[in-house]
Amino acid sequence: MAEGFAREYGYDAASAGTMPESKVASKAIEVMAELDIDISAQIPNLLDLESLDVWDMVISMGCGVEETCPALKADIDWGLEDPMGQGLDVYRKIRDDITEQVQGLADITTMFHTHD
Numbered sequence: 001m002a003e004g005f006a007r008e009y010g011y012d013a014a015s016a017g018t019m020p021e022s023k024v025a026s027k028a029i030e031v032m033a034e035l036d037i038d039i040s041a042q043i044p045n046l047l048d049l050e051s052l053d054v055w056d057m058v059i060s061m062g063c064g065v066e067e068t069c070p071a072l073k074a075d076i077d078w079g080l081e082d083p084m085g086q087g088l089d090v091y092r093k094i095r096d097d098i099t100e101q102v103q104g105l106a107d108i109t110t111m112f113h114t115h116d
Helices: 002-008 026-033 049-054 088-111
Strands: none
Touching: 002 088, 026 088
8 A cells, every 4th residue: 555655646656575375455456446456567676685785774563573574664653453354444554544644755755865
């Protein structure tokens, strides 16, 4: 969902995790479609220490990165609940939390170096 919102707001973004699923959760696709954002073609990617150099900023959703890869240090941790296995209402709440966080990125992106 974060990648979908980030792209909607003009950021170059990718969803990744230390133990990514093989596809985007169907409930995530459903609640994003309610806002006319199609994330059905997104593919979760593996995030490891080598891939960190590709990105200007790494944001953790707060869903267990510290446990699965303690050496991976995110620039920001949003501390969100993992909605996996829960109902649509939880997915909607997390979706709404994510959109607020992504909208707030404009305020902080000037703090981070961008590739020239």
